[in-house]
Amino acid sequence: MKGKAATWRSLLYVPGNNERFIAKAQSRGADAIILDLEDSVPSDRKEDAVKLVSEWLPSLAAGPSDICIRVNGDLLQLARDLRLLGRQGVSAILLPKCDDAGKVRLVAEALDLLDPAGHVGIVPLLESPEGLNNAHAIAAACDRVCALLLGSEDFAAICGITPSEATLLGAKQQIVYAARAAGIAPLGLLDSIAAYAGHDIGALAARSSAFGFSGATAVHPDAIAPLNRGFAPSDEDIEWAKSVVIAMEDAAHRGLGAVSLGGKMIDKPIADRARSTLARQDAFRGKR
Known part of the structure; x- marks a missing residue:
């Protein structure tokens, strides 16, 4: 993954403490699975999630979907989470709360020790106005960065925005421009992924593709097939x-x-x- 742009149309979030969901993850048809150690895991279950994901990684790595891990943004928890990357089969980490390029480079230095061959990429998750202002620097921070993503819900909450296609458009377009300038993949939908219910996801993905996005994350398996269709050339x-x-x-x-x-x-x-x-x-x- 080092030095390459990601080629994922769909990335499915899977809570790292839910074994039933983890067991089914490789059957969902997503280009990538995001084993989540952060927001979808209660604070008192973080250690359990790390243990469970660690146990499942060998078998998950044999499946068709690439494996990504959303680590925690707090540096102490992040250091614990990075221990998972000593195992084979992880394509990238999603790095949350990325406000500047320095955080990306710090994590890249740790990965250089854990993964000297450069198999593991970094997907910075921008969740604040500061992070968005530094999007170009973050996208070009190091050659492990393979994609860029806006955390729409957190970003909207910090900015006092009601998340919607209209209110997030400017921020989303900045993600596209920064990612394309750095030669990496811009990920996202024009609307928030939390608003999948009632949407024609395929049409939304196709519209997002027309704005320059190459793929998007999903919180529900039903969104995977429409994302795969919408982000693939017709x-x-x-x-x-x-x-x-x-x-x-x-x-x-x-x-x-x-x-x-x-x-x-x-x-x-x-x-x-x-x-x-x-x-x-x-x-x-x-x-x-």
Whole structure:
């Protein structure tokens, strides 16, 4: 994962102290599972969650979904949680309450000792105005950072915002810009993940993809299949991308840098977008 952008369409949160949910996690079809040691675990069950996740990691690592762990933001608890990363099979940690790049670099130094091969990536979770203001620096803090995510509910609470697609749009777009500038994956939906009920998740994911997001977290298994569909290129997208690439290759043979296709002028930026679409299709091939 070190030096690479994440390619997850869907990431399912699984409470680290709920063995029934953990046992079913690899059957849900998510690109990644987030074993949560933080917010979904009561403060008096943190040690139990660490023990349970540690016991399950070997078998979970054999499943189709990548394994991520949301560690605790408090440094003492974080140090305890990082002990799990001595085990094989963890693709990334979600690092909460990330207000500055220094915290990311501190955790990266610890990972360099625990994981010298660089298998474990870092996904900073921005949950405050300070973190959002430092989004570009955090995204580029080190080469273990593979994705960036806004903690919408915490961010909204701190800012006095009622979370919705409209009120979070500006903050969400900053996540996209910072992640893309750093060459990593912007994760998220235009709305809060807590508001999955009553939503057409597939349509929301497709709309979020159009705004630049590449995948999103989920708190309920029912959201996984719609997220996978919504963040994957549609058949129409793929056919368009193929036609653009063919047209531009033909134009290049004729010494042209632009060409008309379907009544629209296409050139290098549009060809780059088409190739990116085809690359996304290749990344998801074989996944559910």
